[in-house]
Amino acid sequence: DVKVTQSSRYLVKRTGEKVFLECVQDMDHENMFWYRQDPGLGLRLIYFSYDVKMKEKGDIPEGYSVSREKKERFSLILESASTNQTSMYLCASSSSYRSRGYEQYFGPGTRLTVT
Amino acid sequence: SQKIEQNSEALNIQEGKTATLTCNYTNYSPAYLQWYRQDPGRGPVFLLLIRENEKEKRKERLKVTFDTTLKQSLFHITASQPADSATYLCALCTSGTYKYIFGTGTRLKVLA
Numbered sequence: 049d050v051k052v053t054q055s056s057r058y059l060v061k062r063t064g065e066k067v068f069l070e071c072v073q074d075m076d077h078e079n080m081f082w083y084r085q086d087p088g089l090g091l092r093l094i095y096f097s098y099d100v101k102m103k104e105k106g107d108i109p110e111g112y113s114v115s116r117e118k119k120e121r122f123s124l125i126l127e128s129a130s131t132n133q134t135s136m137y138l139c140a141s142s143s144s145y146r147s148r149g150y151e152q153y154f155g156p157g158t159r160l161t162v163t
Numbered sequence: 164s165q166k167i168e169q170n171s172e173a174l175n176i177q178e179g180k181t182a183t184l185t186c187n188y189t190n191y192s193p194a195y196l197q198w199y200r201q202d203p204g205r206g207p208v209f210l211l212l213i214r215e216n217e218k219e220k221r222k223e224r225l226k227v228t229f230d231t232t233l234k235q236s237l238f239h240i241t242a243s244q245p246a247d248s249a250t251y252l253c254a255l256c257t258s259g260t261y262k263y264i265f266g267t268g269t270r271l272k273v274l275a
Contacts, residue, residue: 052206079261088171090267091207091252098261106262138206142261150261151197152254154206 051075052155054139060161067126069158071139078144080122081152082106082114084135091138097122098144129162136160165190169253169266177274182243184269186236186253194258196229198238201250201268210251211238243273 055070073080081096083106093106095114103114111133115123122141126133136159140152168187176182186196194215199207213220213229213236220227226239240247250270254263 081262083265088267091265093262093264096262140206144261150195150256150263151209151212152199152207152263153209157204157206159204 052139052141052153054137054155054158056158057156058159058161060163061126061129062163063130065126065129065162067129067160067162069124069126069137069139069160071122071124071141071155072120073122073139073141073153074120075141075143075153076119077141077153078119079142079150080116081140081142082112082122082124083138083140084108084133085138085157086135094124129160131162134160134162165264167191167253167255167264167266169251170269171267173270173272175272175274176243178244180243182240182247182271182273184238184251184271186238186266188234188255191234191255191264192231192257193255195256195263196227196236197254197256197263198225198227198236199252199254199265201252203250207252240271243271245273245275248272 052073082094083091097116113125139155142150142152198210201207228237250268252268254265256263
């Protein structure tokens with residue numbers, strides 16, 4: 049059974065803290081993604097990675113950075129957390145084979161609250 | 164600018180009826196269109212993929228249509244059950260990229 053896991057389901061941090069969100073997939077997928085999901089705004093792409101050490105900005109990268117040192121692991125870093133980063137964060141992975149249509153497998157999500 | 168629209172209002176239907184959800188898009192030429200199901204507090208789960216050269220796809224009680232002229236996809240659940248109650252997201256991907264753009268989702272409630 050394919051699996052994407054995220055390090056925490058719930059997280060509470062203070063403004064200005066550095067926050068690390070970890071994501072691990074066991075499907076040997078090339079592509080990994082970080083989204084945030086907010087009511088009325090849907091899923092918005094923050095960053096994605098198509099290979100180890102490779103990354104590309106999504107639609108809302110400001111205030112975030114990422115790291116992919118190993119194929120199975122993709123980390124999202126909030127350099128200095130702010131209250132407007134309170135959100136649900138979702139990690140996903142997909143194969144890069146066109147025949148698979150790039151279907152994405154999502155983790156359970158991390159609900160981050162910044163106070 | 165690129166836009167994906169799903170009915171933001173919740174859809175309530177009676178058990179046993181067919182639920183039909185709509186996904187419209189503008190300024191976009193998707194190569195792939197996907198539908199996902201999302202339950203509260205959980206990540207989306209992939210349901211169906213349809214390619215730009217396909218008109219219709221089926222999987223058990225699910226059916227997806229894709230009309231690139233109308234720029235619209237319809238998602239049908241036949242013989243709906245209360246367990247089908249969830250939010251359904253459509254997502255589009257253009258050729259040459261792995262990235263999908265997601266709609267905001269439609270909440271479906273199937274009444275017993």
